[in-house]
Amino acid sequence: MKLRRSKVVVLTAAFAGILVLSAVVTHASNMGFKMNKTLAASGVFPKGTNLVALPFKNNYVVAEDVCIALGLTAATGRIQQIDAGAASNNVKTHFCGGAGAFTLLQKVGLRITNPTAISGAILVGSHGGGNTNNVSFAGSTGVTFPKGTNDFPVPYHTTAATAEDLCTQFGLTVGTGRIQRIDAAAASNNVKTHFCGNAGPFALVLGESVAITNPTAVGPIAPGHF
Secondary structure, eight states: OOOOGGGOEEEEESOOSOEEETTEEEEEETTEEEEEEOOOOOOSTTTTOEEEOOOSEESOOBHHHHHHHHTOOTTTOEEEEEOTTOSSOOEEEEETTOSOOOBOOTTOOEEEEOSSOOOSEEEEEEOOOGGGGOEEEOOOTTOOTTTTOEEEEOOTTBSOOBHHHHHHHHTOOTTTOEEEEEOTTOSSOOEEEEETTOSOOOBOOTTBEEEEEOSSOEEEEOOOBO
């Protein structure tokens, strides 16, 4: 699948090497680790809902920082994060250009919508070391969406290739631990779902987040990385 440069977001993190995974092309340069990834224009949910991974270490403090970096449309470009462990007000929402941008949760994926596809934007960061890579997931037993929905930003330097690899790395419960991906550009069958231990897991796409639910809390644990 070819990526059109007019609709490409370049996401940069520190890692040296060449890695190709799904439709996302990654390569090394003297600027660090680059990724080319298309962010789809918004449509009827889930079409156009881009689950985006920020690097574990980054300089983006509030949601508006991401709006500016990506050149999102003022007032209609939208950044959301799910606080999976919160009892209420689980979804943080900011419309670009507006006041009161929320403080970003670290190591939690972003859900981004924008009326038009993103062109030529850059996000910069790197991965941490030691315990700074650890992540924790809230349990999902006895709760309703969005509580317990953990949007995990798959590291740009991950050793996982499929959803089942993440199941294994995090010790998610077989049969009920679940990983989902939104294919924001698809016209139908937008949501890919894999239950841990089942056959046929979908391939991970670097630069994306995946939504993880598990009956019990998990972590802190470090995902596998190069």
